[in-house]
Amino acid sequence: MAKLLLYNIIRFVALVVLQVFLFKNVGYYNLATPFPYILFILLLPVGIGNFTLYAIAFATGLVVDAFYDTPGINAAAAVALAWGRIIFMRITLQTDNYESYMTPAWGTVPFRWFFLYVLVLSLFHHGVLFLLETFTFHQFHYTLIRILLSCIFTVIIILLFSLLFYRKKQR
Amino acid sequence: MKNLWILIHKYNAFFLFILFFGLSCYLVVKNNTFQRASAVNSSNYFVGTVYAWVNGWKSYLHLSESNTRLAEENASLREQLQRFTHADSVERVTVVDSARQVQYNYIVARVTNNSIHQKNNYITIDKGRKHGIRKGMGVIGAKGIVGIVLNVSEHFSTIQSLLHSESRISASLEDSQAFGSLVWGDSYDARYAALRDIPNHVKVRDGERVYTSGYSLFPPGIEIGKVAGSGSSGGDSFLDIRVELSTPFHNLLQVYVVEDVFAEEKAALEALTDKDG
Numbered sequence: 001m002a003k004l005l006l007y008n009i010i011r012f013v014a015l016v017v018l019q020v021f022l023f024k025n026v027g028y029y030n031l032a033t034p035f036p037y038i039l040f041i042l043l044l045p046v047g048i049g050n051f052t053l054y055a056i057a058f059a060t061g062l063v064v065d066a067f068y069d070t071p072g073i074n075a076a077a078a079v080a081l082a083w084g085r086i087i088f089m090r091i092t093l094q095t096d097n098y099e100s101y102m103t104p105a106w107g108t109v110p111f112r113w114f115f116l117y118v119l120v121l122s123l124f125h126h127g128v129l130f131l132l133e134t135f136t137f138h139q140f141h142y143t144l145i146r147i148l149l150s151c152i153f154t155v156i157i158i159l160l161f162s163l164l165f166y167r168k169k170q171r
Numbered sequence: 172m173k174n175l176w177i178l179i180h181k182y183n184a185f186f187l188f189i190l191f192f193g194l195s196c197y198l199v200v201k202n203n204t205f206q207r208a209s210a211v212n213s214s215n216y217f218v219g220t221v222y223a224w225v226n227g228w229k230s231y232l233h234l235s236e237s238n239t240r241l242a243e244e245n246a247s248l249r250e251q252l253q254r255f256t257h258a259d260s261v262e263r264v265t266v267v268d269s270a271r272q273v274q275y276n277y278i279v280a281r282v283t284n285n286s287i288h289q290k291n292n293y294i295t296i297d298k299g300r301k302h303g304i305r306k307g308m309g310v311i312g313a314k315g316i317v318g319i320v321l322n323v324s325e326h327f328s329t330i331q332s333l334l335h336s337e338s339r340i341s342a343s344l345e346d347s348q349a350f351g352s353l354v355w356g357d358s359y360d361a362r363y364a365a366l367r368d369i370p371n372h373v374k375v376r377d378g379e380r381v382y383t384s385g386y387s388l389f390p391p392g393i394e395i396g397k398v399a400g401s402g403s404s405g406g407d408s409f410l411d412i413r414v415e416l417s418t419p420f421h422n423l424l425q426v427y428v429v430e431d432v433f434a435e436e437k438a439a440l441e442a443l444t445d446k447d448g
Contacts, residue, residue: 050183050184050187051183051187054187054188054190054191055191057191058191058194058195061195062198065198070199070203071198071199071201071202071203072195072196072197072198072199072200072201072202072203073195073199073203075191075194075195075198076192076195076196076198076199079188079191079192079194079195080188080192082188082191083184083185083187083188083192086184087184090184132196132199132206135205135206135209135210136209
C-alpha cells in the first residue's frame with residue numbers, strides 16, 4: 001500500500017514536472033499541445049474513492065494551472081476527466097474482478113482496454129479543456145481541430161510512456 | 172431527507188463532479204479576464220434576449236395603440252415628404268448669342284401635366300414665378316418648340332401648348348428664309364401643324380426644315396419641324412403648308428423655359444411704334 005502511494009507520488013511529481021517544463025513548450029503551432037500529465041489521474045488505483053479521486057484530480061489540475069497561469073481551467077478539465085474515468089470504469093469493469101488498489105496500466109490490463117481507456121478519456125479531457133480555454137463556440141471547427149490533434153499527440157505520448165514503463169502482469 | 176442522502180450517495184460521482192467542476196469553473200471565471208468578460212457578456216446577452224422576448228410579447232398588448240400612432244406619424248411624414256419632393260432648385264443655362272448680343276436664359280422644368288387630344292391643349296410645369304418664369308415666355312423642348320407660358324403661379328406655370336387653336340408662332344423656311352405664322356389651327360393631329368402667310372411665289376419643297384424666325388419670343392433657329400406637304404388654297408395669295416412637328420408632344424417630360432433678357436426692352440420699343448402708328 002505504501003509502495004502504491006510512493007509510486008503515485010513519484011508519478012505525480014515526474015508527470016507534472018515533465019508537463020510544465022517540457023510539454024508546455026512542445027506543440028505543433030497552436031494546434032496540438034499535449035497534456036500527458038493526465039496519465040497520473042488515469043493510473044490512480046481502480047478502487048479509489050470517488051471523493052479522493054476528485055480531490056486529487058482537482059489538486060493536480062490546480063498545480064498544472066499554477067504553472068500555466070490559467071487558474072481553474074486545467075482543474076476543471078481534470079475533474080471532468082475524473083468523472084469520465086468513474087463512468088468509463090463503471091461501464092467496462094466489474095470492480096470485484098480487480099483488486100481495488102490495482103493500477104490500470106498496460107501490462108496489468110489488456111492493451112485494447114487500456115488504449116480505449118486512454119483515447120476516450122483524453123478526448124473528453126481535451127474537449128473540456130479547450131472549450132473552457134476558448135470559452136466560445138465561435139470558430140468551433142478550429143477548436144475541434146485543436147482538440148483532435150492535441151488528443152492524438154497526448155495519446156501517443158502516453159502510449160510511449162506506458163511502453164517505457166511496461167511491466168508484465170505480476171501474479 | 173434520508174432518501175435524498177441515499178440518492179446523493181448513489182450518484183455521488185455525478186454530484187461530486189458537479190461540486191468540483193463548479194468550483195473549477197468558479198476559479199476559471201474569477202481569475203481569467205477573458206472568460207470573466209465573456210461570462211458577464213453572455214449573461215448580459217442572456218438577460219437581453221429574455222428582455223427582448225418578453226417585450227416582443229408585451230408589444231402585442233399595445234398593438235392597436237401603436238398602430239394609431241404609426242398612422243399619425245405616417246401622415247405627418249407624408250406631409251413633410253411632400254414639402255421636400257417639390258424640387259425647389261432651379262437650373263439655369265445661359266446662352267450667349269454673340270452675333271446679336273442677345274441673351275437667352277433657359278430654365279429647366281419638368282412637365283407635370285400635359286394634354287394633346289383637346290382643341291386647346293395646355294401643359295403644366297413644376298416651375299413658377301419663384302423660379303423666374305413670367306407670362307409670355309417661350310417654352311421649348313429638346314427637339315423643338317413646345318408653347319408659350321400662359322399663367323404663372325408661385326410654383327407652377329401653365330403653358331399654352333403649340334397644340335392650341337390660338338397659338339401663333341413666327342416661323343421661317345430653311346431655304347427661302349420666308350417667314351410666316353405657324354398655327355395648329357383646325358388640325359386635330361398632334362404631329363402636324365400649319366404654316367400660314369407664306370406668299371404664293373415662294374418655292375417650298377417637301378422635307379424642308381422650318382425654324383423659329385426670331386421675331387417672336389423664341390430664339391431664332393430653333394427647329395419646329397419639316398414641311399410635309401404644301402399647296403395653294405383656292406383664290407388665296409398664300410400657300411397652305413403642312414408642317415410635321417419635331418416635338419413629341421405625347422411624351423413630353425422636360426422642357427426649357429426661354430427667358431429673353433431683352434424682351435422688355437424690345438416690347439417697350441415696339442410699343443412706341445404702335446403709339447406712333
